[in-house]
Amino acid sequence: MVQLESAKCSFLLCLGICIIFCSAIYLKAKISNTPKVSVLSCQLLPENCPILPSLTPGFRWERQDCPINYIVDAKANCSRLRSELHFITVPLSKEEEDYPLAFIITIHKELEAFVRLLRAIYTPQNVYCVHVDAKASGDYKRSVRNLVRCFPNVFLASVSERVMYAGFSRLKADLNCMKDLMRFPVKWRRVINLCGQDFPIQTNLELVRYMQGSEWRGKNMAPGVKQPSYIQYRTRFQYEEVNDSVAPRGKGQTKGPPPHNLTIYFGTAYYSLTRAFAQYVLNSAVAKDLLSWSRDTFSPDEHYWVTLNHVEEAPGSNVNGGWEGNIRAIKWKDQEGASHQGCKGRYIRDICIFRTGDLLWVVEKYSMFANKFETTSFPEALDCLELWHRHKVLQQALVPVQPSWQLITEVPKSTEGQQQSSTLSYPQIKGSNFSS
Incomplete structure (x- = not known):
């Protein structure tokens, strides 16, 4: 009997130890798998940011955002993610709500830059198609997928291309997203294409007013001119994508004339197109035949849109x-x-990678977007422009501003932590009236 009681006690002791051990493992796993956005130590304001508005006397800038880990768990809490990443969650004006925009964003690297671009242009009435290069790493693709699932109006392109610089695949990536956007239930009014190294200068309200102004209402923006002689090699000879680059096919094989007796134009690969024009691009025989003819040209995205326009x-x-x-x-x-008077950063493929010294020129140009930024090379430039842009967005808002939307605020110098905003002025596009 004593032996039985001893065995019983030993069993209960072992059982208790097992329960404690298993509970510890469970709690550790639960804590480690708790969906969260990892907040690191708050960073200071970028040094020498020349575009921040002048402070009200007796006030100082206080930063509201902190650097975070942008690798998001697949089970992350979406409500918390949207808040901690400072996404704007309601339309900021009726004017913007009534004129939804569509965006095509092609990305392949710099996850942080993509997240900051998306939150800068995001509003719930718009639609966003994200094309991730098929060459991107698995971790990168998963991180983007985990992020976009938290937004009903943001989605990945249904077909992903292996994008080559100056290749047909770059044009195809835009067209893949354009097809997906046409199937999306939101009846957006215009579509704008972006890459991961772009950042907005105009706010969403300014974009809407600029594209609805007398100059562009109902018209496409696809700038360009008749193809200059020095650029005609791009469509005179055949090219192909080989070994992650675009090279001439054979020994300078020439192409036939463009279809439908089209005159080929040369221009920017970036655009703002009406919904009706997007339908024309996807459905008309002229657009389809030009697309087929352009498959073996060099950098076809720099002639396709402007030629059709x-x-x-x-x-x-x-x-x-x-x-x-x-x-x-x-x-x-x-x-x-x-x-311009030179690049303060560095040139890559003859395009300036901006530093903070370039930003006064950038904002004074007052274009829709600026290009290019690299968080790995000059992170302070994107940091500075982002703070300037978000502050301007919230100054124009015609709805109550939620604290989580703010990246920077003015607070009294004598009061730590007590926030108080002031009215600051920004350059306005022609015809804008932010008090309406």
């Missing part, structure tokens, strides 16, 4: 148009001394 029967076409339209603020190397 000069077709008279295309909806919203600008047959007599040239380089009009403030699509991008870009410092091209060959325009140094003319349109």
